[in-house]
Every structure is written in structure tokens, then in C-alpha cells.
Amino acid sequence: MENKTPITVVIIEDDETIRNGFTYLINATENYKVLNSYSNVEDALVGLVNDKPQVILLDIELPGIKGIEAIPKIKHILPKTYIIMLTVYDNEDNVFNALTKGASGYLTKSDNTEKIIDAIQEVVNGGAPMSMNIAKIVIKSFHKNQNSPLTKRETEILEQIANGKSRSKIAKQMFIDLETVKSHIKNIYIKLNVHSREDAIKEAKNNKYI
């Protein structure tokens, strides 16, 4: 490979070992350069204005401002930057939130190191790199209807209902008041135009809202 302008990277990751490891790994690769690395989003937001990297590796489990919340903030100051999420937990909600908020890729930290480089290359080329298990979650969620009239909270509650849970159980489990659950259910019924749990479940399943 010839020596051209390197792909610039910034790492935001609180674990020092991982941070240094990635920095070393990427800098050791031709045509890749780590401009800076940060242990938290607050510092990163300040420094990023000068760094202006092409790609950001962003840990999802961060102290203070969480990785997911950081995405819109970063996109706000650097709209053209590609963001690759790093995570240990492949939680569906996180994956989905990150991708809809503008993350380009999603890797688990257990992915081997060559994959990280490949992923950076891939996002720069307009791709969407992600681990197999992440991809599976995404595919599954694509089967879910994107334009559900239900809010996140309502969907959560309807899912509990579909599991046979009573209002009070749902309330306990979600740490909210029974009355709040009732309110949500009322709204669910109105939105789905139904008058019972049974019909709500049926309607939601038919339309892949749940």
C-alpha cells in the first residue's frame, strides 16, 4: 500500500487498557491514525472540535454521559463523522437506539482486532459494519414495524401484557405506579382502537408492533 492521507480516528472509552490497546493497534496500521483518545464524553466533546476525526470509536457503557446520548451531541458538532459503537452487551434496545441516532457501526469488544480496522475502513467506504450477533438483532428488528403508533413505553407495557402479566405486576416490575400503567394501557387501546388486552395483543402482533 502506498502512503496517502491517513484515516483519522478518535477513541472514547473509559477503560484505559482497551483505550491504549486500540490506539496502539490502529496507529500500528498503515494509513490509520488515532488523533486523540478520551475517557469520557464531556472531555471528548471539547477536544473533538479540533480533532475533526473521520471516525469515532465510541464505548456505549461510559460514566457520565452515556455513549448513546453522546451520539446526537457528536453528530451535532461533527455531522460528517462516522461513529462506531463498542459494547460488551449486545442489548437490543441499545443497538436500536444507537443505530437510529446515527451510529454507523456496532461492534462487540470481543471482536478480534483485525475486525476493528476492517470496520473503520468499512464505515469510511459507506458501509455499516457490525458483529454477527448484533446483525441478527438488527435483522430481527427490521421485521418489526417501524411506524408503530405506540411509544417505547407503551410497547414495553404491551409486551408485558402479551406475557400475561397483570397491571399490578407490570407496575411493580417497571417501578412505576399502577395508575401510570393504567394510563399507558388506556392510550394503547385508543391508539390501536381496541377495548381489551386480547385485541390489543392481536392487533399489535398482526402489525408487528411487538
Added chain:
Amino acid sequence: MENKTPITVVIIEDDETIRNGFTYLINATENYKVLNSYSNVEDALVGLVNDKPQVILLDIELPGIKGIEAIPKIKHILPKTYIIMLTVYDNEDNVFNALTKGASGYLTKSDNTEKIIDAIQEVVNGGAPMSMNIAKIVIKSFHKNQNSPLTKRETEILEQIANGKSRSKIAKQMFIDLETVKSHIKNIYIKLNVHSREDAIKEAKNNKYI
């Protein structure tokens, strides 16, 4: 499309509106022709000898001889005819009985009309068209635990419960008394060692009884 020999169809369905609707729909489609339609199996068995259709659309909920019982009789006189079942209830037992007795496809009446035509085409081509929800039932049953402590009836009822149905709804739908449903549920709870719908569903799902 050129005009070739049409695919011939016979409809056996007691609801006149549906019968006429399907007849009209199919006849309006190029290369498809409804030879005859019957409101019951008895009449159909007489007429079919002359009709000799390639495909039969057979309602599962029929007065007199039920659709499922009709399958072997039809297959006896017209062994090469493809049979597509039509149903409003996607009851697991029916699906299985029908498929093992020789039905080629299985559609719910709520499927949109183009699907019916597609399905006819598909069986003629040797396929096995079925609605998504039907297919799900088939696939699911392949994964089911064979050594469930629950009887067939109990499993059926527990599945209804898992769909959020109340006892009375279950009773109505299964054409049995509310008290019978209660008895079954009592037995289910005892067998699964639980004391609520929620726990019963959870336990049953964990062990793939449903």
C-alpha cells in the same frame, strides 16, 4: 401474458358472500377459471367427478361433513387435485390434520385476495402456500417439547391464555363451557405447579410446552 389452458378451480365454502367473492376474483384473473362452487361437501363430492379441477379451495368450517374429513374423500376420487384449506381460525390441530391428510396449502380468509391467486399458482407448481401465521405454527411445532405433561386440550387452552384470551373467550371459541375451561386451567396450574396465568405462560414457554 398469452392465453393458454386456464388453471381450473372449484370452491367449497358455505358462506355465499365469500364463495361468490372468490369465484368472481378468480374468474377475473387471466388463466384462472372457477368450474363450480359448492356450499357443502356432500354436493361437492357428486359434482367434482365431472369438474375434475386442478385445485380446490376448501373451507375448513363447513356444516355437515367438515372440511378436514372431506380431504381424504376428495383425494380418493381425485388423487391428483391440489387442496388449499381456507380458515378463519388458525387452530394448530386443524392445520396439522389437514396437512397430514393431504392438503397442499393453508390460508386464512383474512389473507388479501392476491394471495389467493398466488397460492393457487404455487400449489400447481408444487409449492405449499400458507399464511405467515400458519407457517409459524408449523415451524413452532417442530420445536415443541414432546414430553409435555399437558394434554392436547390443556396445551390448546394454555396457548389461548398466552394470547391474552379470557376464560369466557376461550370457552366461546372452543365451543365448550366456561366451567370446562376452568377445570382445564386448574389442571394446568397443578401440573405446572403455578398459581397464575403469568407463571403458567412463563413455565410453559421455558419448557417449550407451548
Added chain:
DNA sequence: AAAAAATCCCCCGTATTGGGGTATACCGAT
């Protein structure tokens, strides 16, 4: 014939449900 499964019946007390309002606090978009 015996066992298992499916059906139906009565009683009881408590919990849940669906629906009617109303209200607050928060947040993002205009």
C-alpha cells in the same frame, strides 16, 4: 375393566379490568 382425558356444575372472596376524568413535569420542535 381401569385409567386418562374432557366435559360440566356450584360456591366463595378477592383482584383485575376497562372507562370516565384530571393534572403535573419534561422535552423536543417550531
Added chain:
DNA sequence: ATCGGTATACCCCAATACGGGGGATTTTTT
């Protein structure tokens, strides 16, 4: 700065569903 949407919480009510306690009968399987 305001507005709509979201999430939260509270009150009241009648109707229903629920879980558990006794049975009993018929049909199907073994």
C-alpha cells in the same frame, strides 16, 4: 416561548375475571 407528545400519577365506578374449593359425568385410550 409555546405547543404537542410523552411519561408520570390520582380519583371514581361497575362489571368481569380470577384462583381455589368441592364435586360429577361422559368419552376416549390403554
